[in-house]
Amino acid sequence: MINIAVLGYGTVGSGIIEVLNTNGDSINKKAGEEINVKYVLDLRDFPGDPVQDKIVHDFNVILSDPEIEIIAEVMGGAEPAYTFVKAALQHKKSVCTSNKELVAKYGPELLEIARQNKRNFLFEASVGGGIPIIRPLNQSLTADEITKITGVLNGTSNYILTKMSKEGMEFKDALKQAQEFGYAERNPDADILGYDSTRKIAILASLAFGMSADYEDIYTEGITKITDKDFLYANSMGLSIKLFAKAEKVDSKFYAMVAPAMIDDNHPLHSVNGVFNGILVNGNVIGDVMFYGSGAGKLPTASAVVADIVDAVKHLNVNIMSHWSSKKLEFTDIRQSKKQFFVRIKGLAKDKLAEVEKAFGKVQLVELDELKDEFGFITSIMTEEAFEEAQNETQGIITRIRIEG
Amino acid sequence: MINIAVLGYGTVGSGIIEVLNTNGDSINKKAGEEINVKYVLDLRDFPGDPVQDKIVHDFNVILSDPEIEIIAEVMGGAEPAYTFVKAALQHKKSVCTSNKELVAKYGPELLEIARQNKRNFLFEASVGGGIPIIRPLNQSLTADEITKITGVLNGTSNYILTKMSKEGMEFKDALKQAQEFGYAERNPDADILGYDSTRKIAILASLAFGMSADYEDIYTEGITKITDKDFLYANSMGLSIKLFAKAEKVDSKFYAMVAPAMIDDNHPLHSVNGVFNGILVNGNVIGDVMFYGSGAGKLPTASAVVADIVDAVKHLNVNIMSHWSSKKLEFTDIRQSKKQFFVRIKGLAKDKLAEVEKAFGKVQLVELDELKDEFGFITSIMTEEAFEEAQNETQGIITRIRIEG
Structure with missing residues (x-):
């Protein structure tokens, strides 16, 4: 039997309990072990709820219990999630999280701590809800x-x-x-x-x-x-x-x-x-x-967290995530990137086209019967920077939307 | 360094070599080991091709070489693929295959042999080409x-x-x-x-x-x-x-x-x-x-086989696939399954609708200006069996296509 703790009994947390109750037999079979929720951390109590007996208010109860092998963190937000997750990994407990803020902010550090401790930091549910994308x-x-x-x-x-x-x-x-x-x-x-x-x-x-x-x-x-x-x-x-x-x-x-x-x-x-x-x-x-x-929702997100828990059970002492380097990924200013733009502009095409094409070069007109006092056009492929310059030279632009291929 | 062998130097086999040549550095990094193609099995020779030195015509050269840890089987067809793959797994070599016939016919047996030998039988490329679906x-x-x-x-x-x-x-x-x-x-x-x-x-x-x-x-x-x-x-x-x-x-x-x-x-x-x-x-x-x-194509399929090779390297002595039971999955006759049907029938709706609805119950007409001597209709949800009966009672049916929701 593998004992786990769930941090946060909100939407996703209660979804985890529901998924484990609904599909427990097949989940345990796939994990190769019975998964038992020993604690649920929440500030609130839930009198009458079946988890009430498992509710704890103090994270240290979970951290200091050597029986807890895996922690599901579904509280959301950077703190106290970060403090709890870091401590959990340092105490050789694997962590599965749905918390995109935590992963986006502290991903490389937490992955590295997991690696050093031969445990796993898994976060399938942090992007795309239930969609398998991280794995x-x-x-x-x-x-x-x-x-x-x-x-x-x-x-x-x-x-x-x-x-x-x-x-x-x-x-x-x-x-x-x-x-x-x-x-x-x-x-x-x-x-x-x-x-x-x-x-x-x-x-x-x-x-x-x-x-x-x-x-x-x-x-x-x-x-x-x-x-x-x-x-x-x-x-x-x-x-x-x-x-x-x-x-x-x-x-x-x-x-x-x-x-x-x-x-x-x-x-x-x-x-x-x-x-x-x-x-x-x-x-x-x-x-x-x-x-x-x-991409969201109680059960799909919980499904992804539970799938991570199954993987964590199957790899109790083996680190399986590629860790990304802590080296900063330097993005080039998007003003250098190229694309087409759709533009709406006040006036009539017959009056304004020359001005527009002077600024943007050849464009493709989009006129709608319903809209008499404006028209649209699509530019050729140009950099964001060149677009901005052309936009500044042109009167009456209402909006622009990028076109992606 | 991990030595591998590729069985078959056709489309997918040459794709594997191309993928390893193109992305070798990053693949080796992700595998945690350098992957080296030691042999390529093919009946033909490929004079002038960089793999010529690695070509062998006899599978036993590969089978008996203890340095070979992983075999990529991309010959296709049930035989001799089955004989080779079974022998490879029994000799404690993991196998990665794109061969749907092999997997569909011998999947449970080969998975079980892999499990007994603590090796892996992986087949991501057998369905959906490059699309990750098996994993x-x-x-x-x-x-x-x-x-x-x-x-x-x-x-x-x-x-x-x-x-x-x-x-x-x-x-x-x-x-x-x-x-x-x-x-x-x-x-x-x-x-x-x-x-x-x-x-x-x-x-x-x-x-x-x-x-x-x-x-x-x-x-x-x-x-x-x-x-x-x-x-x-x-x-x-x-x-x-x-x-x-x-x-x-x-x-x-x-x-x-x-x-x-x-x-x-x-x-x-x-x-x-x-x-x-x-x-x-x-x-x-x-x-x-x-x-x-x-779903197919040289490089996408090869990409899936190479991804399996990477996984096999990372799990050299650990079996990772759920094996499905050898118990037969009994399908119920689809005549019991329910759906809507689209039907084309000779004649004019005004003449035939009564006959049609007598057999099929209420239907939804689909008439096209281009087709004067026939019309279409959509049935309500019914079993395949009930549909067949109604079809047999009705004259002039040209075709029927199932509608799936």
């Missing part, structure tokens, strides 16, 4: 040099964008609906401003490129400026708009960004709708591989 | 009871169907083009009649349900009867037609089949086009997860 990157795509990772990594913003696209809703109404359905938090900033995606792409970039990506270095733009009019254009062109997270290596330089992007219907992420996530990985020999599934 | 099923989705696996598992037939759908090509022209581009073999039967998909879904079903699925028990229907007219109907309804491979557990009964199916644009496999493969896994806690990528 495939770590163990399956080992024959490849990863050249690019793009993802729809935030279910909340993707739900909002999908509602705007399919039902013509305005941003604020779609956000309100997402909140009503529990897909968005009361303070949705981390999701809709892109920061959640930034932390996740930093984790994926670190794993893919083997160095420490600092999420604070990553250009981040949220979805709050996307309007129903943008979707009129996108739909007319057969494009979808996604909050795109991207990390890539081009000519030995690394670029990363999070921003809304238009993608066409040949793109594997085009049909990632609603609260689903999709992660597209490009390797230099395997080509494109995509992973798709529920 | 995720084995190691990532361990918290779940898998309830259903559906897949577009054959790139050749999917290429043909995509050409028919997008360009209105007829079957024979699309097949000819696939052969010209090297996507279909001169004898394409295994692909277009569905047998390739059947072997692959048998492997996935065995892993997912932990028992041995015999591919000969699986109902198989190819794509040779699909016509451009079927696509007129499908496109008018926004549906795509895929060669669908499916294995599922419903009320403790197992069903499996390979057959063309219509799916709507909310289905994650809807946009798996061309030579790509997609595999959708449903687990009882994780929900839907999809894996997508190149």
Whole structure:
């Protein structure tokens, strides 16, 4: 029997208990050992709940119990998670976490402590909820040099964008609906401003490129400026708009960004709708591989944590994660990266096209019958820097959205 | 240094050498050892090729060399692959294979021999080419009871169907083009009649349900009867037609089949086009997860074999695959399984609808302006058996295609 402790009895924590209760027999068989939840750490009590007897309020009870081999940390936030996890690993307890903030901020340090102690620090659930992506990157795509990772990594913003696209809703109404359905938090900033995606792409970039990506270095733009009019254009062109997270290596330089992007219907992420996530990985020999599934939610996330627990049981004293180097992954300013841009501008094409093409070079017009006092255009491929310069030379630009191929 | 041997210097075999040459440094780093190809087994010689010095014609040279720790078997076919692989495992050499026939036919036996010898029998490349699916099923989705696996598992037939759908090509022209581009073999039967998909879904079903699925028990229907007219109907309804491979557990009964199916644009496999493969896994806690990528091709397949080699190096004396039980997975006759059907029938709806609804119950009409002397309809959900009975009572049915949700 392997004794474990769960830190945090919130959504994911109670999901872990539910998954272990539901599939305990097959899970124990796959782990080769019976998994027993000995403690659940929470500040609250849960009278009447079956876990009440296992609730402890003091982490030191867990830390000092030599029977505890594995700890599932699902509290979220940097502290006290970091202090607890570090101490656990130093006390030779493996840790499985769903905490993207913890991994994005302290990943290399915690992986190194795990390695030194011949234990494991596993974090499948920190990116893409239940979608297997960390383990495939770590163990399956080992024959490849990863050249690019793009993802729809935030279910909340993707739900909002999908509602705007399919039902013509305005941003604020779609956000309100997402909140009503529990897909968005009361303070949705981390999701809709892109920061959640930034932390996740930093984790994926670190794993893919083997160095420490600092999420604070990553250009981040949220979805709050996307309007129903943008979707009129996108739909007319057969494009979808996604909050795109991207990390890539081009000519030995690394670029990363999070921003809304238009993608066409040949793109594997085009049909990632609603609260689903999709992660597209490009390797230099395997080509494109995509992973798709529920990016959040109690049970999918708990499923990923429990799968990590099973792996930790099977590798009690063997370190299995590739650790990424603590060397900083230096991103090149995205102003040097190249792409096409979609631009909306006030006025009539017949009056403004000459001015536009003087600044941007040859463009492709997108005019909509519904919108009489503006028009759209698509630029040729240009650097972000050249785009900015052209934008500054042009009057009346309403918005611009990047186009990703 | 770890010495390996490659059995077969065809497409995948030469791909393995190319992948090791291209990404050798990073592969060795991830493996923690330098991987050295000591032998390549082939009946032919390759004068002038860098591998010529490593070519051997006699498998016993490899088998009897104690320096060889791992063997990559990429010859294809049941024999002599089975004899070689069995002997290799008995001689305590791990085996990594891309050979779906071998795995579908001898999987449980070879896994058991590997386990007894504390070596590994790995076969990521046998299903879905480069797509990580075997390892995720084995190691990532361990918290779940898998309830259903559906897949577009054959790139050749999917290429043909995509050409028919997008360009209105007829079957024979699309097949000819696939052969010209090297996507279909001169004898394409295994692909277009569905047998390739059947072997692959048998492997996935065995892993997912932990028992041995015999591919000969699986109902198989190819794509040779699909016509451009079927696509007129499908496109008018926004549906795509895929060669669908499916294995599922419903009320403790197992069903499996390979057959063309219509799916709507909310289905994650809807946009798996061309030579790509997609595999959708449903687990009882994780929900839907999809894996997508190149289902075949020299380098993607070689990438999967090399990733297995890396895993075999990291687990030289540790058995890591869940072995499925040799207990036979008993499939229930698909005549008991339920779904909707799309049917094309000669005549005019106004003349025939009463007869149709007498046999099938209420149906949903699909009439096309282009096709004057026939019409289509969609049945309600019914068993295959009830469908057959109704079909036998009805005159003039041209074809039927299952609809999958």
